[in-house]
Amino acid sequence: MSSDGSNDGEHRTSYTTAGAGYTRDARYITTRITRDGEDGYPVEPGRYRLVAARACPWANRTLIVRRLLGLEDALSVGLPGPTHDDRSWTFDLDPDGVDPVLGIHFLRDAYLRRDPGYPLGITVPAIVEVSSGAVVTNDFAQITLDFSTEWTDYHREGAPDLLPAAHxxxxxxxxxxxxxxxxxxxxxxxxxxxxxxxxxxxxxxxxxxxxxxxxxxxxxxxxxxxxxxxxxxxxxxxxxxxxxxxxxxxxxxxxxxxxxxxxxxxxxxxxxxxxxxxxxxxxxxxxxxxxxxxxxxxxxxxxxxxxxxxxxxxxxxxxGGRPFGDGTPPGPVRDGERVTAGHSPLA
Incomplete structure (x- = not known):
């Protein structure tokens, strides 16, 4: 989701001509977090923090896959509030409006740590390196694929195969x-x-x-x-x-x-x-x-x-069908990650 209230609220957008059709700007930080660390960011538990607003469908994907695979202990999560101004997503739901791990109010700060002249939208989901405070990637489609393929050493026992090779x-x-x-x-x-x-x-x-x-x-x-x-x-x-x-x-x-x-x-x-x-x-x-x-x-x-x-x-x-294949359902939602009471039939 972009921070610009004039666009789609999810990702950066552009319009082909005034008053014409909508075209999504698909430019992202494509650095990957991988087992071999080829891009300089190896998979390491506790090294990164996933920032994912519940409001955003693209960020919501990462929350689901992280939970299904049981990556909670390896990858912490920061949850911005549902609204924002033209500058950035903000951590309005945290005490004093500051993410307790990254120590920032504006997600924009993590993007500027990566690139002081960052020219694109401030989007979620984003994965931030905790030690540097800099965004590693906001490539939402690749993030969940890498959760399944690169983070396997930290999957929970019984994690399902979300990318079955046969299909x-x-x-x-x-x-x-x-x-x-x-x-x-x-x-x-x-x-x-x-x-x-x-x-x-x-x-x-x-x-x-x-x-x-x-x-x-x-x-x-x-x-x-x-x-x-x-x-x-x-x-x-x-x-x-x-x-x-x-x-x-x-x-x-x-x-x-x-x-x-x-x-x-x-x-x-x-x-x-x-x-x-x-x-x-x-x-x-x-x-x-x-x-x-x-x-x-x-x-x-x-x-x-x-x-x-x-x-x-x-x-x-x-x-028919087997929801988790040869795997098992994830356990209860972790403390601090439950949906606010009254905001869902399950809450």
Missing amino acids: RDEMDQVMRRIYTEVNNGVYRCGFAGSQESYDEAYDRLWTALDWLEERLTSQRYLVGDTITEADVRLFTTLARFDPVYHGHFKCNRQKLTELPALWAYARDLFQTPGFGDTIDFEQIKQHYYVVHHDVNPTGIVPKGPNLAGWLTPHHREQL
């Missing part, structure tokens, strides 16, 4: 379409600068959602019979669909609750340890409706929707 080619194809048409598609609708660009974005989004509805009618998970990275990537958009994207971003052909397979699939994942226990619906709404001044100039945050349905039976187990 990797199919996963990559599915994830690519989910990213372009759904994860990013809702933003193309919400930040369209003309009726023509909005209509095109809307049609693309719903073509993809219809494809997913059909795919998930006959299989429990997106690829194979276990939860994979592809499910994580789709889930964070679905969790935000009715509270935000349906109205705020005008993605309003149907609500998620009106799509039988996708709604049951989303509930199935939400009720799976590691997914719903990372979702803070209040922070999600506060971010989108307060920060996006151009879309919602009044800053009024809606009270709805009713969230009780997230805990209703989904019956997806009838399709």
